[in-house]
Amino acid sequence: MRFAVWVWSTRATSKSVTVTVTLGHVRHVTAPHFTVCPSADKARCVIGTLPKGQADELQAASWVRATAASGEQIQLTASATGKDARAYQASGSVEVTSATPTTSVSIKQRKSI
Numbered sequence: 001m002r003f004a005v006w007v008w009s010t011r012a013t014s015k016s017v018t019v020t021v022t023l024g025h026v027r028h029v030t031a032p033h034f035t036v037c038p039s040a041d042k043a044r045c046v047i048g049t050l051p052k053g054q055a056d057e058l059q060a061a062s063w064v065r066a067t068a069a070s071g072e073q074i075q076l077t078a079s080a081t082g083k084d085a086r087a088y089q090a091s092g093s094v095e096v097t098s099a100t101p102t103t104s105v106s107i108k109q110r111k112s113i
Contacts, residue, residue, distance in 0.1 A: 001064055001094060002035070005078045007047065008055035014085035017047040021060045024075040024093075028068035032076060035061045050082065064096060072096040 007019055021032045021043050036059035037045035045058050060076065077091040 005058040014050045014082035017082035028065040030063040032062040
């Protein structure tokens with residue numbers, strides 16, 4: 001499963017911007033990690049300087065095992081921090097709609113970040 005995480009600065013240039021992603025308490029799901037990021041270290045993405053008015057799209061992923069039950073809720077939370085910037089946190093969740101032992105699960109988006 002993949003999540004898009006958008007970050008932007010609205011009032012001034014933000015420096016030392018870092019975004020982390022976490023999952024709520026769920027079974028059958030691997031820890032999230034960044035797949036699109038300027039400088040990623042698993043669940044931590046270092047953006048650096050983010051000019052006022054500029055947005056960056058990051059992407060995070062996690063694997064849902066075939067043992068996941070239909071209806072299981074998976075919530076990802078992204079937290080952004082930066083020097084001279086207000087920290088912010090947002091989350092989104094998906095619901096497992098089906099799983100079979102031989103294929104990956106399919107998911108239905110419930111709310112986006």
